[in-house]
Amino acid sequence: MTRAAYYRLAFIVAGILLLELLCRTGVIDRLTMQPPSEMVRDLAVLLASGAMNAAMLKTFLNVAVASGVAVVAGIAFGVALHGRRAVRQVLEPLFATYYAIPIYAFYPLLIILFGLGDAPQILIGFALAVVAVIVNTLNGLDRVSRVLVKTARVYRLGPIATALKITLPSAAPYLLTGVRLAVAYAFIGVIGAEFIMSRTGIGYEISFAYNNFDNKIMYPLILLILAVSIAVNAALSQWEKILMRRRSRS
Amino acid sequence: MTARSWRPTINSLILIAALLAAWQILFEFAGNQAMTSPAATFRYLGQLLATETFWGHLEETSRAFFFALVIAVSLGLAIGFLLGAHRLLGEIFEPMLVAFYSVPKITLYPIILLAFGLGLPAKIAFGAIHGIVPVAIFTMAAVRNLNPILLKTARILRLKPGKIVGAVLLPAALPEIFTGLRLGFSLTLIGTLLGEMFGSQRGLGYLLMTAIGLQNVPLIMAVTLLIVLFAASVSTLLIVIDHRLHRRVL
Numbered sequence: 001m002t003r004a005a006y007y008r009l010a011f012i013v014a015g016i017l018l019l020e021l022l023c024r025t026g027v028i029d030r031l032t033m034q035p036p037s038e039m040v041r042d043l044a045v046l047l048a049s050g051a052m053n054a055a056m057l058k059t060f061l062n063v064a065v066a067s068g069v070a071v072v073a074g075i076a077f078g079v080a081l082h083g084r085r086a087v088r089q090v091l092e093p094l095f096a097t098y099y100a101i102p103i104y105a106f107y108p109l110l111i112i113l114f115g116l117g118d119a120p121q122i123l124i125g126f127a128l129a130v131v132a133v134i135v136n137t138l139n140g141l142d143r144v145s146r147v148l149v150k151t152a153r154v155y156r157l158g159p160i161a162t163a164l165k166i167t168l169p170s171a172a173p174y175l176l177t178g179v180r181l182a183v184a185y186a187f188i189g190v191i192g193a194e195f196i197m198s199r200t201g202i203g204y205e206i207s208f209a210y211n212n213f214d215n216k217i218m219y220p221l222i223l224l225i226l227a228v229s230i231a232v233n234a235a236l237s238q239w240e241k242i243l244m245r246r247r248s249r250s
Numbered sequence: 251m252t253a254r255s256w257r258p259t260i261n262s263l264i265l266i267a268a269l270l271a272a273w274q275i276l277f278e279f280a281g282n283q284a285m286t287s288p289a290a291t292f293r294y295l296g297q298l299l300a301t302e303t304f305w306g307h308l309e310e311t312s313r314a315f316f317f318a319l320v321i322a323v324s325l326g327l328a329i330g331f332l333l334g335a336h337r338l339l340g341e342i343f344e345p346m347l348v349a350f351y352s353v354p355k356i357t358l359y360p361i362i363l364l365a366f367g368l369g370l371p372a373k374i375a376f377g378a379i380h381g382i383v384p385v386a387i388f389t390m391a392a393v394r395n396l397n398p399i400l401l402k403t404a405r406i407l408r409l410k411p412g413k414i415v416g417a418v419l420l421p422a423a424l425p426e427i428f429t430g431l432r433l434g435f436s437l438t439l440i441g442t443l444l445g446e447m448f449g450s451q452r453g454l455g456y457l458l459m460t461a462i463g464l465q466n467v468p469l470i471m472a473v474t475l476l477i478v479l480f481a482a483s484v485s486t487l488l489i490v491i492d493h494r495l496h497r498r499v500l
Contacts, residue, residue, distance in 0.1 A: 033364070090261045097482045104443070105458065108462040113285070
């Protein structure tokens with residue numbers, strides 16, 4: 001571990017201890033927040049009881065579907081778009097302004113179109129995720145060295161074989177950036193949508209617990225979401241670093 | 251102007267026409283129950299803008315967004331400059347900033363509400379926590395990537411610290427910082443609107459939430475259109491400035 005990592009760990013531990021102290025001494029009253037140690041204990045109890053299994057399964061499944069479809073569709077679209085300069089130039093302003101548009105604003109519309117099932121939430125997650133995948137795929141393909149592309153041509157590979165065997169592997173670290181963002185955005189989209197309006201899922205359970213002042217359920221669930229999304233993100237970015245190192249070596 | 255410099259404008263116009271056409275086609279399929287046509291939506295938005303209650307909501311949202319943006323930009327810049335100038339501090343806190351960026355911040359909303367209570371401060375805080383991180387991350391990277399010769403020159407010229415920041419560091423780092431400001435703008439807008447969707451009695455977000463409850467499709471469409479138009483046009487303007495700044499330095 002580096003020195004910075006030690007300091008970071010110390011900072012986080014100190015922060016948690018401070019929060020614990022503030023809660024225990026009553027500076028932060030119990031109606032507002034319970035001590036972190038109790039949040040962890042409540043989370044363990046909640047997970048062991050199995051009461052949240054259905055909600056967790058649904059949310060994580062929806063996140064997986066939204067990000068999975070976004071990754072496949074985004075990479076396919078990026079590959080198809082890469083060679084077509086005119087179309088790409090027209091779409092470029094859309095990509096640039098896309099994340100300025102509050103996608104959640106379309107959620108009410110999706111509810112009216114598809115009802116209150118899983119579809120609107122998955123679509124919001126997908127819509128948030130897919131453009132990040134497209135942009136990073138294009139970025140990765142732009143950086144594939146021309147020698148590789150020429151080699152593919154010498155071996156007379158077709159466009160699909162070229163993409164699968166040459167360009168996509170070479171662009172892998174950048175694709176992985178897209179995947180990491182897709183997962184993060186799918187989490188944000190699905191849980192946000194559940195929170196705004198839905199009947200199931202962890203986002204819904206958090207907002208339900210909040211409306212009932214049920215801190216014993218709300219805080220553990222918030223903790224769970226934070227922990228899972230940070231862990232997934234950290235794992236993917238570690239993998240990204242390994243791929244990037246391998247690419248620069250070869 | 252040459253034909254070349256008109257290219258981006260023409261591309262944007264093609265894009266807008268394509269989006270409107272897609273909207274019209276979708277409307278033909280989905281029908282009157284689910285959505286309104288482009289023409290009808292623009293007309294309804296025009297009617298809305300003529301009513302006084304709507305301006306009240308608009309003003310409320312604008313006020314919350316303005317304060318949130320001021321806080322996000324000033325805190326983001328301060329954090330970014332500090333972490334960029336201090337190597338160790340940057341190494342300690344950068345991963346935490348990145349992790350926070352990937353978290354579904356909507357789950358933190360109950361905590362914000364408990365801390366700030368219902369009303370304007372909660373909305374502002376929620377908008378600001380969305381916007382601070384991108385501003386901070388980009389500012390940090392910008393300051394860190396500065397050419398060390400600039401700083402040495404400033405020191406040889408015996409500039410005072412304030413003058414070094416104002417006359418050397420800021421202008422040199424501005425293009426990259428501006429990219430962060432652009433992202434910060436969009437995310438702050440999203441955060442503010444999300445904040446208004448819960449625990450608020452005024453503003454565009456509140457209007458959207460009540461419209462969902464009443465299944466008032468024309469209102470949902472018109473408010474969504476207004477938000478998208480605002481976000482897209484400001485974002486386009488910022489992108490144009492962004493490109494100018496980047497070209498000036500190169």
